[in-house]
Amino acid sequence: MYAMTLDEKTNIALRSIELKKAGKKDEAMALSKTIPVSLSVAKAMKMAFGGDYVKNSGFNLSEVEAVYGKEWFDR
């Protein structure tokens, strides 16, 4: 699996912020969702909103799935 570097994540996040500032909120959110979510963020969101929401959120969960497996969301 290709792991995105922090630099790459940072550049996408900055582009997404620019889009938001330009009033393109949907595009900004769509771009944000391509950044692989870190384990700490996924765990926090699962705790607060449940695994089902995280699994179906549309955010990039590749890092989480690589470490915990796809079944983690349902546990």
Add this chain to the structure above:
Amino acid sequence: MVKNGLIDKIFDSVANIDIGRQNLATSGKTEAGLSILTDGLQNAISAYQEARTNCNLELIWRAEAAYLAHEKEICEETIREKGKDMANLLILSGLSNMLVKSNDALRSLNTLETNPQDYVKAETTHPTTGTPYRVRSGVPKDAFHNACNYNIKCLQHSLATPGINQPEKELMKHRIENLQYAKIEYEKLQKKALGLPETTIKRR
């Protein structure tokens, strides 16, 4: 039920707070890190305001839980990397307590909203007088009130801690305001379930 668009906003804000902090902590990209962190915090404030405008107590507490759980994860990571420093252990313990209170609040809210009849029955198990058990209007000072009071106090304490940047302080102030608001709105729900008029102060 909580709107997915709002949850996405919270998800995005927690993710940006995370990327922003990673930049500040490791890469030396201070400007980019601060910009992303600030965006995450501003998004969080906006989500909080939206939850309040929609009078969504569940979302207020779930958002609170998300930010607390993320803080706790970061704190645990720091302890794993740098060892068991007393200050970090204290922070971890405080965050864990706040998270337990968040779950307590959500449980109380769920019972009150989905099973008001059960809530009315459970109310009879509360002592009829005394400030530890009742709020001024006479409704039970249950887990929801305790959670609000506890987390407000912890956030006020954190606000007074040196070294916290302005955007983070702003978010903390909003979290405090939202929890104060949640307490008032919850009291209205309690009065409705217990058949008490909204304005009457019942002394028991």
